[in-house]
Amino acid sequence: MEKQWEEMSSDEKQEEMFNRWLSPKDSQGNGLKFQSPQTEKAFKDRITRIKDAIQMKKLPDRVPVFLAPSFFPVYYAGITPQESMYDYDKCCMAFKKFVLDFEPDGHLGAFVPGAGKALEILDYKLYSWPGHGVSPDASYQANEGEYMKANEYEALIDDPSNFFSNTYLPRVFGALEGFKMLPALTGILEMYGVAVNFIPFGLPPVQASYKAFFEAGAEALKWIGAMGAWNDEIAAAGFPIIVAGFTKAPFDVIGDTLRGTRGIMLDMYRQPDKLLEALDRLTPLMIKMGVGTAQMAGHPLIFMPLHKGADGFLSDAQFKKFYWPTFRKVMMGLIAEGVVPMPAAEGRWTTRLEVVQDLPKGKTLWMIDQSDIAKAKKTLGKVACMYGNVPSDILAVGTPQQVKDYVKNLINTCAKGGGFIVSNGAFFDQAKAENVHAVVDTTKEYGVYK
Amino acid sequence: MAKDLVNTLADLKEQEAIEIVKDRLSAGDDPFKIMEDARKGMEIVGKRFSESEYFIPDLVYSGEILRVVTELVKPKLTKTTESKKLGKVVFGTVAGDIHDIGKDIVVFMLDVNGFEVHDLGVDIPAQKFVEKIKETGAPIVGLSGFLTLAFDSMKETVEAIKAAGLRDKVKVMIGGGQMSDEIKNYTGADAYGKDAMAGVSLAKKWTGVG
CATH class of the missing domain: 1.10.1240.10 (Methionine synthase domain)
Structure with missing residues (x-):
C-alpha cells in the first residue's frame, strides 16, 4: 500500500517529488502528451541526470548542463525586453527559440520578462522596467528604498499580512494607495463588526485600488495562460524547466525590498533584537511559500536568489548571527517537505563556504558564480550539488575556444564523483550565441562519466 | 578632558x-x-x-x-571645511544600469582617502561623463556597472571620451558585478578594479601618490 504524504520521511518525500516531476501534468491538469516517445525519453533522461547529480547517490550518465539567462533569449531572438514584457506571444517565441537552439538539460522557462501591463496597471514603484524608468532595450532593475520604515518592525512582527496589505503594498504600488484605509480583517468578528469593518470598502479610493487589483489579476491570468501553454509545448519537446517557484532567505526579504540595504545595515547596529525577531517571524512564511509552490507545480526545485549574504556585505560574525540561521531554517523546512532548495550565490561567497556546508547531503542545489570553485568543491561540494561558475565576461566578449577551455577545466575541477552541473554563473543578458553553444556542446562532449 | x-x-x-x-x-x-x-x-x-x-x-x-x-x-560652521585634495575623479554608473551600492562604496573610499569625487549618479549617458570631465578637468574617470549590458555602455563611454579628444588626458577604471580584465580590454578602459580598495590604489597610482 502506498504511504500517505504525512507518513513519509523527508527522503521519501523528495523521491516522490522527483517522481511527480518525471510524470508531469499539462497546464490543464491532465497527463502531459509528449511529441514522441523520443522526446519523452529525452525529458526523463534529463531529469534523471539532474536528480542523480542533486542526490549524490550515484553518478549521472554525464554532467548535466543548465542555461540560466536573464534577458539573453530576448536579445538573441531580435526583440527588445520591452516587447517581451508586453507581447506574450513574442516572449514565448523568443524563449522557445532559445531552448530549441541551445538544447540545455535544464532551463528557466519564459518567466523572466513577466507581465509588463500588470506592472503598469499597478504603477509598480519597486522596479524600473523597459519604457518605465529604463530604456526599452534594457532589463528591469530594482529601485531600492525604505519601503518599510525603521520604526515599523513591531507592525511587521505583529501581523505580517496586514503590514503587507495596508502599508507595504500601497507604498510599492501607486495604484494601491487606497489600501492604506483598509481595516484589519481580524476585526470582522461579530454582527456589529461586519458593517463597521466594511465601511472602508465603500470608499472611492479603496474601490479604485480594488479595481486596479482586479485588472492586474486579469492581466496576470492572461500571462500565465501563455506561460502554461509554452511550458506544455517545451516539456513535450523534451526540455524540463528547472525551477517550480521561489522563496527567499529572511534577511534578504527585509534587506532587499522592505528596509533596503542601507536600512537593514543600520538596523543591525541600532535595533538588532527587533531585526532578529522579524527574521524569525518571516521564516515559516518563506517555508510555506516554497513548499506551497512546489506542491502546486508537482516539481521539487525551489529557487532562492541570495543577495546580502555575499562576501563583504556582512562580516563573518554578522553573517553567522543575522543571515545564516534563518536562511538555514528555511532550507531545512523545505527539505523536510521533499523540496530541493536552489540557493543562487551570485557574486562571491568564498568566505561563506565553510559555514553554509552545514546541510544534509544531497538535498540542495547551489548556483555558484565567482566564488573560488575549487574551494567550493572541497567544502559545500561535499554535501551539495553545485551548478554555475562559467563567467559572464567570456560569454559576452570571449571566444568559443576560451569557453571550451573554461568548461573543460571546470569539469576537471568539479565533476569528479558527481554533484556538479555546468552552467553560467550569473543571470546574463549579453552573450555571443557561439559562446553559449560552446557551454552546452563542451559539456555534452567532455562531461560523460565513464 | x-x-x-x-x-x-x-x-x-x-x-x-x-x-x-x-x-x-x-x-x-x-x-x-x-x-x-x-x-x-x-x-x-x-x-x-x-x-x-x-x-x-x-x-x-x-x-x-x-x-x-x-x-x-x-x-x-562659519568657514567651509576645504581640505587639500589629492585629485579629482569623475564617477558614475553607466547608461542603462541603475545600480549604486558598489559605486557608492568606491566613492566613499575615494573620498575618505582624500580624492575630490564628482559622483554623477546612475544610468549616466556617455556624453554626461564627457561634459563633467571637461568641466572639472578630472584626470581620472570611474565607470561602474552591475549588469552585462554595462559592457557596451562602458565601451561607448570610453569611445565618447576618445571622440571628444580627451582620451589621453584621463585614465579610466571600470568595476562592479560581472566586470573583469577581459571586459577592461573590450571597453578600452585602462584598468579594472576588483573592489573599492583596488579603485583607491589605481587612483593613487595615477595621481602619483600611491
Missing part, C-alpha cells in the same frame, strides 16, 4: 560620538576642528575597511554617524 571623537567615530559608537560633539559645541569648541576630527575618524574607518576589519555595514553606519554629526555642527 574631552573624549576622543576620532576614535569614537572610528569605533562606530554613535551615541558617544554625538554626546562628544554636543559637549564640544556647547563648550564653544571650534566647529571646524570637530569636523576635522570626524574626517580623521572616517579615514580610520576607510583604513579598517581596506584591511578587511570592517565590512560594508560598517561603512554604511559610519556614514550615517557622520551625517548626524555634520547636521549638529553645520549651523555653527
Whole structure:
C-alpha cells in the first residue's frame, strides 16, 4: 500500500517529488502528451541526470548542463525586453527559440520578462522596467528604498499580512494607495463588526485600488495562460524547466525590498533584537511559500536568489548571527517537505563556504558564480550539488575556444564523483550565441562519466 | 578632558560620538576642528575597511554617524571645511544600469582617502561623463556597472571620451558585478578594479601618490 504524504520521511518525500516531476501534468491538469516517445525519453533522461547529480547517490550518465539567462533569449531572438514584457506571444517565441537552439538539460522557462501591463496597471514603484524608468532595450532593475520604515518592525512582527496589505503594498504600488484605509480583517468578528469593518470598502479610493487589483489579476491570468501553454509545448519537446517557484532567505526579504540595504545595515547596529525577531517571524512564511509552490507545480526545485549574504556585505560574525540561521531554517523546512532548495550565490561567497556546508547531503542545489570553485568543491561540494561558475565576461566578449577551455577545466575541477552541473554563473543578458553553444556542446562532449 | 571623537567615530559608537560633539559645541569648541576630527575618524574607518576589519555595514553606519554629526555642527560652521585634495575623479554608473551600492562604496573610499569625487549618479549617458570631465578637468574617470549590458555602455563611454579628444588626458577604471580584465580590454578602459580598495590604489597610482 502506498504511504500517505504525512507518513513519509523527508527522503521519501523528495523521491516522490522527483517522481511527480518525471510524470508531469499539462497546464490543464491532465497527463502531459509528449511529441514522441523520443522526446519523452529525452525529458526523463534529463531529469534523471539532474536528480542523480542533486542526490549524490550515484553518478549521472554525464554532467548535466543548465542555461540560466536573464534577458539573453530576448536579445538573441531580435526583440527588445520591452516587447517581451508586453507581447506574450513574442516572449514565448523568443524563449522557445532559445531552448530549441541551445538544447540545455535544464532551463528557466519564459518567466523572466513577466507581465509588463500588470506592472503598469499597478504603477509598480519597486522596479524600473523597459519604457518605465529604463530604456526599452534594457532589463528591469530594482529601485531600492525604505519601503518599510525603521520604526515599523513591531507592525511587521505583529501581523505580517496586514503590514503587507495596508502599508507595504500601497507604498510599492501607486495604484494601491487606497489600501492604506483598509481595516484589519481580524476585526470582522461579530454582527456589529461586519458593517463597521466594511465601511472602508465603500470608499472611492479603496474601490479604485480594488479595481486596479482586479485588472492586474486579469492581466496576470492572461500571462500565465501563455506561460502554461509554452511550458506544455517545451516539456513535450523534451526540455524540463528547472525551477517550480521561489522563496527567499529572511534577511534578504527585509534587506532587499522592505528596509533596503542601507536600512537593514543600520538596523543591525541600532535595533538588532527587533531585526532578529522579524527574521524569525518571516521564516515559516518563506517555508510555506516554497513548499506551497512546489506542491502546486508537482516539481521539487525551489529557487532562492541570495543577495546580502555575499562576501563583504556582512562580516563573518554578522553573517553567522543575522543571515545564516534563518536562511538555514528555511532550507531545512523545505527539505523536510521533499523540496530541493536552489540557493543562487551570485557574486562571491568564498568566505561563506565553510559555514553554509552545514546541510544534509544531497538535498540542495547551489548556483555558484565567482566564488573560488575549487574551494567550493572541497567544502559545500561535499554535501551539495553545485551548478554555475562559467563567467559572464567570456560569454559576452570571449571566444568559443576560451569557453571550451573554461568548461573543460571546470569539469576537471568539479565533476569528479558527481554533484556538479555546468552552467553560467550569473543571470546574463549579453552573450555571443557561439559562446553559449560552446557551454552546452563542451559539456555534452567532455562531461560523460565513464 | 574631552573624549576622543576620532576614535569614537572610528569605533562606530554613535551615541558617544554625538554626546562628544554636543559637549564640544556647547563648550564653544571650534566647529571646524570637530569636523576635522570626524574626517580623521572616517579615514580610520576607510583604513579598517581596506584591511578587511570592517565590512560594508560598517561603512554604511559610519556614514550615517557622520551625517548626524555634520547636521549638529553645520549651523555653527562659519568657514567651509576645504581640505587639500589629492585629485579629482569623475564617477558614475553607466547608461542603462541603475545600480549604486558598489559605486557608492568606491566613492566613499575615494573620498575618505582624500580624492575630490564628482559622483554623477546612475544610468549616466556617455556624453554626461564627457561634459563633467571637461568641466572639472578630472584626470581620472570611474565607470561602474552591475549588469552585462554595462559592457557596451562602458565601451561607448570610453569611445565618447576618445571622440571628444580627451582620451589621453584621463585614465579610466571600470568595476562592479560581472566586470573583469577581459571586459577592461573590450571597453578600452585602462584598468579594472576588483573592489573599492583596488579603485583607491589605481587612483593613487595615477595621481602619483600611491
